[in-house]
Amino acid sequence: MSFLTADKEPRCILCNGLSINDNPLLELRGWIRAMLERDGLAHHPCMARMANDVAFSKGDIPWDISQPHPALVNLVETKRMAPGRVFEPGPGLGHDAVYLASNGFRVTALDISKEAVSMLRKRVEKLGLDVDLIVGDVLRDSPTEEEFDYIFERSVLQTLPPSQRAHYVLGMSGILKPKGEYIGIIRGPRTPMPESQPYAFTRNMIEQLLSTHFRNIEITRVASGFNSGQSEYFLVIACRR
Ligand SMILES: C[S@@+](CC[C@H](N)C(=O)[O-])C[C@H]1O[C@@H](n2cnc3c(N)ncnc32)[C@H](O)[C@@H]1O
Structure with a gap:
């Protein structure tokens, strides 16, 4: 699968932005990929924001222990x-x-x-x-x-x-x-x-x-x-x- 756009530069599949030094594009993997049900490259903040929003709004929060540690x-x-x-x-x-x-x-x-x-x-x-x-x-x-x-x-x-x-x-x-x-x-x-x-x-x-x-x-x-x-x-x- 290709993540290249018309200008041949890979873009974040979530915000359409480019990879920059302090905000590189990463492959969606693991828990984030499962939550977003998508493949591709994205900035970490975009994926974290969206995957956690999905998890919290669905109440699907595998790490939650319902009490202070x-x-x-x-x-x-x-x-x-x-x-x-x-x-x-x-x-x-x-x-x-x-x-x-x-x-x-x-x-x-x-x-x-x-x-x-x-x-x-x-x-x-x-x-x-x-x-x-x-x-x-x-x-x-x-x-x-x-x-x-x-x-x-x-x-x-x-x-x-x-x-x-x-x-x-x-x-x-x-x-x-x-x-x-x-x-x-x-x-x-x-x-x-x-x-x-x-x-x-x-x-x-x-x-x-x-x-x-x-x-x-x-x-x-x-x-x-x-x-x-x-x-x-x-x-x-x-x-x-
Ligand atoms: C694994 S959960 C842990 C939540 C909580 N500390 C606990 O133990 O129940 C990670 C939390 O960090 C937040 N998070 C992930 N990446 C973040 C980032 N770059 N900046 C701020 N919060 C982030 C998520 O939205 C989520 O609430």
């Missing part, structure tokens, strides 16, 4: 995380964001899916919580000031293509206060390692990715909270350099 609850209950400002990329239905906001944290959450943000907005309004919600791409629309005590993310790094991970880590380190911490729940290795979303990480991959901008990187094994018989997850805690 137990590893996060443990960090808060043991006071390893003390109330402060948190940026959460990719909150999805927002169990973690709601939990943090209910426990004295000031949360800013950004998701590329407008469906997810709309569902989360209704939820926080119903609960009377104050959470700043943004629809956007974590790689382009995240805050830029050094204003957060924590970045908390669950299962977002694993959705980003390899070429964009370093940019993500740089961006996240740059919005932490000098003693701020990155806390992530990240998909561990499976056999075979998938080459498309959701990607999987070894401990070495996580250390290599984070070590330029973070120090004291702690990696511990945790349950994913769902299909844990099949996949391994890591809790990663790292201090900004």
